[in-house]
Amino acid sequence: MSIYKTYSPEQLEELSSNYIIKSWSFSKVAQFSRNEKGFEMIHIYGYNTKKSATTLSGNAYHEISHYWKAKQKGITLSLPELEKIAFEYIDNIDANKWKIQKTTPTIAEAKKKCTKTTTALLNNFYQEKEVYEDHIHKVLDVEIRFTDYLTINGVDIPIPCTVIIDLVIEDHDGKIIIIDHKSRNAFSSEEELSLSIGKQAMTYVKAYEAYTGVIVDEVWFCENKYSKNQQGGSQLNMFRVILDNDTRRLYEALLYEPLKRMIEAVSDPDYVYLINDSDNLIDRAELYEFWAKTLIAEINEFDIDEIEVNKDLVEKRLRKIRDSSTKSITPKVIKQFKTNAASFIKYDLSTTDMKPQEKVEHILKTFGIQTEVAHTFNGFSSNTFLLDVSAGTKIASIQGHKLDIANALNVANVRIPKDLKVHDGKSYLQIETAKKRDRDLLWDAKELIGQKIPIGKDNFEQTLYWDLDKQSTPFLLVCGASGSGKSAELISIIEYARLIPEVDQIIILDPKYEFLDYSSIEKVEVYNEIISIETKVQNLVEEMNLLIKNGKQKKILIVFDEFADAVASSRKGKDLDIHDMVQIGNYRPTKGPLGFPIPGAPKFQRQKVGELKSLEENMRIIKQKGRSVGFRGVDATQRASAKVITGDAKVNYSLMICFRVPKEIDSRVVIDDAGAETLAGMGDGLLKTPESSDLIRFQSFYKPKEITT
Missing domain, CATH: 3.40.50.300 (P-loop containing nucleotide triphosphate hydrolases)
Structure with a gap:
């Protein structure tokens, strides 16, 4: 058991104050190993929040957790029921989570592609779910999330690990098996899986065993290929990691090495996170735009999750970076570099230096809608833009692009009231957008x-x-x-x-x-x-x-x-009924000592x-x-x-x-x-x-x- 499990809340709080991040996960370790600057951008500054339609379809596919939860209760959900749940998930994705690309230039197109891909994944699952079910004696846990202190490679890790485990089963031989769902455009090769998947498997195993006390025998990774096989064949591929003692030791050692380096980095406020230009999983222009931003920006310009990140340490680090960079490089040069980098981030207005009203006008122009933001009002929790709409433009056409407007402004959604707003004697279309609170409306x-x-x-x-x-x-x-x-x-x-x-x-x-x-x-x-x-x-x-x-x-x-x-x-x-003792008659008359009749007592x-x-x-x-x-x-x-x-x-x-x-x-x-x-x-x-x-x-x-x- 990790020594940190014996710490008091006060001791844990003091321990946590030494690290920029408040928990680790396999995805954080993998990102740090692949591209340190990408790790800093995503997991410290919360900078990369937009995801492609195919990535979001993978998230929607994970709604099959509802199938397994129903299975625990002896219920089998139909394919339409699963699709309904997944489609509802897609509909509720915030506008600023969608990554607009060349093949999906609008959120409507991105949603269409996401829905199509999710439909293929769910159909594959439902047609081949025997790959799972033939082995299941009992479903133990479904989509469980927990955070715990772990011991990896014999070392107590001072930051707790957060994991989400898709499915845990007991098979017909009594083995405890963790199963992870993955969506793919193409199956991973056996060689690739054998060399890379062990560290993720060991993260799940160590976390689940620490959390439940139950020993895990195997970890399975089930890849669901959404693109159809031209020669037919299975769309689901189950890869199994059998955990004998030697395999455990090997994968634990492999996991410990990058984890140790990541822990050392997040404990050092002066650590320099290196950029890997060869990382194909992150937009290089976005990475350099982020790097330039850290040289000149204030802490409140980043979307830092204070539940996951120690914001005070990040602020101190950012102040140091900004002070040292502006001494050696003029802010003008940094801003120009940031602008140049942002210009290569296609279809994403949130990174440009445009003012919000300019972004609104620009995104609508891309759809052939000519408007001008005539007035901007800065509220407490939201801003209001009054649009002067060109003659002949249908208001409904602007309503149809409100998610694209939200995406450009990097907010979850915008509200466009149905009625026009009369201001200074002229009618305007309103667009309301939420914003970060910068002041309070105090009671007066x-x-x-x-x-x-x-x-x-x-x-x-x-x-x-x-x-x-x-x-x-x-x-x-x-x-x-x-x-x-x-x-x-x-x-x-x-x-x-x-x-x-x-x-x-x-x-x-x-x-x-x-x-x-x-x-x-x-x-x-x-x-x-x-x-x-x-x-x-x-x-x-x-x-x-x-x-x-x-x-x-x-x-x-x-x-x-x-x-x-x-x-x-x-x-x-009946709880509202009023009851009382009611006389319903008298008891039978009796005779007194002299033989005279005496009336019976009242009966209640x-x-x-x-x-x-x-x-x-x-x-x-x-x-x-x-x-x-x-x-x-x-x-x-x-x-x-x-x-x-x-x-x-x-x-x-x-x-x-x-x-x-x-x-x-x-x-x-x-x-x-x-x-x-x-x-x-x-x-x-x-x-x-x-x-x-x-x-x-x-x-x-x-x-x-x-x-x-």
């Missing part, structure tokens, strides 16, 4: 106007409001995934509501216990337990009915966080005497009748499900906010339109309001705890 009490609660600001610096004094907008729906900014929005609304004198009471229904800080604040009540929430809502209904009966008003703001989870766990059916039985309304029904009653007496409400949830946010339920929400959600269908469930899946998170939202025919993109206010009133 001065933004409050009367009973108008500020929701946020759009990219045109206009404040958006929720007016509590308007009966036409009494209830607000807020949806967003974890990290989207939903909770920060609720806190902002509560804090503004506390400043409004007309708000008599703020009721927070908080089943996730996220608002406990408000439980001791004046005119705020917090309820967490589901029974307490149900009782309070029932009391609110009774109070509402009393106010209606007496013709009175009371401004009560009800903030219901994670209402979907609360409704799901609330009492239903526990019976249902009524039925409580469910939490969901009580909330619906409040929304239907509460607006007239001053009730206002915010319902928030992470679950953008049609079962939760039904069409009938949405009728009661005049305002709807959707922060970032995982899928387009989630966005459509909440706001009846796509777009929320493209948001940047952390308060970047879309507002649907009766005052606007189109969705409004905005940034929500953020209130740090230290400025809580």
Whole structure:
């Protein structure tokens, strides 16, 4: 067992601080061995993110993991079911992940090629899956990912190893076998596999054995050839690595040598990563453009993954490189070299020195669409470009190229609203694109106007409001995934509501216990337990009915966080029945001591005497009748499900906010339109309001705890 498994969290954190990368993998070791500068570019700076259609089809092919997961449960997925899963994966690939090439000059063409290749791979698998299944007695693990400290060649490696293992089986002879799926245009030769595959096999074996304690007997690599054999024959080739003691020692020694050199490099902030000009797997121009960029750029110009990389060490290293390079070479010369290198990176505008608006104009011109970006507005989490479209140009044609625009801007997606934007008396087509946050929209009490609660600001610096004094907008729906900014929005609304004198009471229904800080604040009540929430809502209904009966008003703001989870766990059916002891008659009369009859005692039985309304029904009653007496409400949830946010339920929400959600269908469930899946998170939202025919993109206010009133 590795000595590092005995370290405390504090010791591990100190150990990790000495290395630029926070974990290693076989792909990192292989990349370092092949091209050190490529390793630095990809695995340290996160620079190379675009992949070709064939590479992405290989990723989509790995969705056959769903077949094996179903197999574990005794279910066999059909080929159409597998294709549906893989095609959904392809549809969800971000625009800036696609590498545009000569044969695939648009993302639509790249997707078409990717889909065609994936279809061939899946057909091959389904026709020849006996190559796997004939040997399987039991499926043990499917697509497992884990990180663990390993001992390689007798040496404890001070950086944990991260692996993803496609499939682990037990065969009919009781052997434990790891299987790795690979997609290929042509089969690798036996000689090539024998010499190169052992190091990858040993990485899987050492990691799996350390993670599970189970000894692995063999590793199989199954190559799936998507190009058809002209003479027919098998499209799947299974290559087996049998792990006897001598083979283990050999492959472990082969793995240790490049791993040791990589560990030494990432522990040395002054290490110079060498360029291998003969590496055919990396675009040479892209590599030199990256090298030139490291000589002059700031750390925030790189897409560094802080989960995988120690950003502080990279920043110190980058500062040293920049200071030493600019002393020996003028920045002007470096910039010119970078520009020259970038000019050879075909079909990729993200590396050029064009301004974003120039990239938008350029990419559309390549499709014969003449436009001019007349105005650019820099928002908090997104930018808005206003396009002056030439006469005769169909707006739909621009909509069709939004992924190509996103690819040029190196963002996951762009949003193009259906309606034109009128600015300074002229109509423009809007393009909204997410960006890295460069400032926060801090909560400011001065933004409050009367009973108008500020929701946020759009990219045109206009404040958006929720007016509590308007009966036409009494209830607000807020949806967003974890990290989207939903909770920060609720806190902002509560804090503004506390400043409004007309708000008599703020009721927070908080089943996730996220608002406990408000439980001791004046005119705020917090309820967490589901029974307490149900009782309070029932009391609110009774109070509402009393106010209606007496013709009175009371401004009560009800903030219901994670209402979907609360409704799901609330009492239903027979649990809502009210029971009491009911007299159902008398017992038989008896005779007293003198012989006179005495009436029998009453006979009671526990019976249902009524039925409580469910939490969901009580909330619906409040929304239907509460607006007239001053009730206002915010319902928030992470679950953008049609079962939760039904069409009938949405009728009661005049305002709807959707922060970032995982899928387009989630966005459509909440706001009846796509777009929320493209948001940047952390308060970047879309507002649907009766005052606007189109969705409004905005940034929500953020209130740090230290400025809580």
